[in-house]
Amino acid sequence: MGRNTDTKKLRPPSVDRLLKSKEMVLACDAYGRHLVADAIREEVALLRSSITSGVVTPPMMEPRNIFLAVNKRLSNWLRPSLQRVFNLTGTVLHTNLGRASIPVEALEAVAMVATGASNLEYDLGKGCRGDRDDHIEPLICKLTGADAATVVNNNAAAVLLLLNTLADKKEVLVSRGQLVEIGGSFRIPDIMKRAGCRLREVGTTNRTHKEDYAEVIEKKTALLMSVHTSNYVVTGFTAEVAQSDLAVIAHEHGLPYVVDLGSGMLIDMTQFGLPHEPTPQDAIADGADLVTFSSDKLLGGPQAGIIAGRADLIRKIKKNPLKRALRLDKMTIAALEAVLRLYLNPDCLVERLPSLRALSKPKTNIINEATEIAPAVSEALKKTATVGVIEMKSQVGSGSQPTSLLPSGGLAIVPAGGKKGRGSRLKALAAAFRNLPIPVIGRVTEDKFLLDFRCLDNRVEFETQLNQLRYS
Numbered sequence: 001m002g003r004n005t006d007t008k009k010l011r012p013p014s015v016d017r018l019l020k021s022k023e024m025v026l027a028c029d030a031y032g033r034h035l036v037a038d039a040i041r042e043e044v045a046l047l048r049s050s051i052t053s054g055v056v057t058p059p060m061m062e063p064r065n066i067f068l069a070v071n072k073r074l075s076n077w078l079r080p081s082l083q084r085v086f087n088l089t090g091t092v093l094h095t096n097l098g099r100a101s102i103p104v105e106a107l108e109a110v111a112m113v114a115t116g117a118s119n120l121e122y123d124l125g126k127g128c129r130g131d132r133d134d135h136i137e138p139l140i141c142k143l144t145g146a147d148a149a150t151v152v153n154n155n156a157a158a159v160l161l162l163l164n165t166l167a168d169k170k171e172v173l174v175s176r177g178q179l180v181e182i183g184g185s186f187r188i189p190d191i192m193k194r195a196g197c198r199l200r201e202v203g204t205t206n207r208t209h210k211e212d213y214a215e216v217i218e219k220k221t222a223l224l225m226s227v228h229t230s231n232y233v234v235t236g237f238t239a240e241v242a243q244s245d246l247a248v249i250a251h252e253h254g255l256p257y258v259v260d261l262g263s264g265m266l267i268d269m270t271q272f273g274l275p276h277e278p279t280p281q282d283a284i285a286d287g288a289d290l291v292t293f294s295s296d297k298l299l300g301g302p303q304a305g306i307i308a309g310r311a312d313l314i315r316k317i318k319k320n321p322l323k324r325a326l327r328l329d330k331m332t333i334a335a336l337e338a339v340l341r342l343y344l345n346p347d348c349l350v351e352r353l354p355s356l357r358a359l360s361k362p363k364t365n366i367i368n369e370a371t372e373i374a375p376a377v378s379e380a381l382k383k384t385a386t387v388g389v390i391e392m393k394s395q396v397g398s399g400s401q402p403t404s405l406l407p408s409g410g411l412a413i414v415p416a417g418g419k420k421g422r423g424s425r426l427k428a429l430a431a432a433f434r435n436l437p438i439p440v441i442g443r444v445t446e447d448k449f450l451l452d453f454r455c456l457d458n459r460v461e462f463e464t465q466l467n468q469l470r471y472s
C-alpha cells in the first residue's frame with residue numbers, strides 16, 4: 001500500500017474483458033448479464049479510484065480477486081432486505097418486528113386475491129361497481145355492535161381521518177391525562193394539528209372531572225374524544241371521567257363522542273388469563289358514537305385501522321377525499337376479513353390466531369421447551385458462555401397492557417470472563433445470534449443476553465441453524 005509510482009501504473013482489466021471471462025459468464029447465467037455488468041463496472045470504478053488515491057495493492061488487481069468482489073456485490077444486491085426473524089425479545093406484539101403474525105387462513109386469502117382478479121370493488125349480485133369496505137364492514141358490525149364501519153391503513157390514519165372529517169377548523173376536547181405519544185411518531189396533539197383541528201385540553205394530567213368538560217364546550221367545539229392510554233398508566237391521586245358520562249355530556253350538547261381505543265381487542269381477554277383490555281363493543285354500548293382501533297395489535301391481524309360506529313358519521317368519513325388516500329389494499333382486506341371471520345367462533349380462536357396462542361402460552365410449557373433447547377445452545381457456544389434456564393416476564397407490546405407482564409421462561413446467556421469488557425462481549429453475543437441465517441433477536445440486559453421462548457414458532461429451524469453460530 002501507499003503512494004508509490006508502481007501502484008500508480010496499475011490498471012484494472014477492462015469491463016468487457018472481465019465480462020467475457022469464464023467466471024463472469026457463469027455469473028451471467030445465475031444473475032443475468034445486466035446485473036453482472038453493473039457489478040463489474042462498479043468494482044472497476046472502485047479499483048480506479050483506489051489507484052488514484054494510492055490505496056491499492058497488486059493482488060486487488062488479480063482477476064480472481066475481482067471476481068470474488070463482484071460476486072460478493074451481486075449476492076448483497078440480491079439478498080432480500082425484508083426477512084423472517086425469530087422474535088425472542090419477550091415482547092409479543094413487537095412493532096419493530098412486524099407486530100402480529102397472521103394465521104394461515106389469512107395467508108391463503110391473501111394468496112388468492114394477490115395472484116388473480118377478485119370482486120374487490122365489484123358487486124357480484126348486481127353486476128356493478130361495489131365498495132371495498134363491503135368485505136369487512138358487516139363483520140365489524142356483527143362483532144362490535146356498530147351500525148357501520150370503515151377501514152384504513154392503520155389506526156393513526158383512522159384517527160386522522162375521523163378528526164379531519166368531523167372537526168376540521170374546530171376544537172376537540174381531550175383530557176390532559178390522555179395526550180399520548182405512541183412510539184415517538186404518533187402524538188395526539190400532532191395528529192390534531194395535521195387533521196386541521198385544535199386540541200382543547202381538559203382537566204389536569206392526573207385528574208379530569210365531568211364539570212371540566214361542560215365548562216369548556218362552546219360553539220367551536222366539534223367533538224369530545226377519549227384516548228385509551230394504552231402504553232402508560234397514571235397512578236396515585238387520579239380521576240378520569242367514565243366513557244358513559246362523557247357520552248352523556250357530549251350528547252347533551254349535540255356533539256359526537258369518539259374513543260381511540262388503540263388496541264381494541266374484540267373479545268374478553270380475561271378468559272385466557274390475560275388482563276382486561278377495553279373492547280369496541282363496550283365503548284359503543286357506553287354511548288360512543290365512533291371508536292377507532294388497530295388490527296395488528298391485540299386483534300392479531302394485518303396492519304389496518306378500523307373506525308366503527310354511527311352510520312351517518314361513517315358515511316361522512318367515507319366521503320372525505322383523504323379516505324381514498326388512506327384506503328387498504330386488497331391483500332390487507334383479504335387478510336383482515338379472514339382474521340375477523342375467526343372471531344365469529346371464539347372457541348377456536350386460541351388454536352387459530354398465532355398472537356393469541358403466544359400470549360396465552362403457559363409458563364410451564366415455555367420453561368420445558370427452554371430446558372430441552374438449552375443443551376444445543378450451550379453446545380453451539382462451547383466454552384465461550386454459560387447457558388441457564390430462567391423464569392422471565394414477557395410483555396404484550398405495541399403499547400398494549402404496559403403494566404401487565406406475562407410469566408414466561410427462556411435462556412440467560414452469560415459470556416465467559418469477568419466483569420471487565422462484559423458489555424462489549426454481550427453486544428458481540430447478540431450480534432452473533434442476529435447473524436444466523438434466520439436472525440435471532442433477543443434482549444441484552446446489564447449482565448446477560450436473554451432469549452424468551454414465548455414466541456418461538458419453529459423449534460426445529462431454530463435448533464438446526466445453531467451450528468452456524470459464530471461467537472468467540
Ligand SMILES: *Cc1c(COP(=O)(O)O)cnc(C)c1O
Nearest residue numbers: 154155156230261262263294399
Ligand atoms: C397504537 C395506537 C395508535 C396507532 O395505531 P397504529 O395502528 O399503530 O397506527 C393510536 N392510538 C392509540 C391509543 C394506540 O395505542
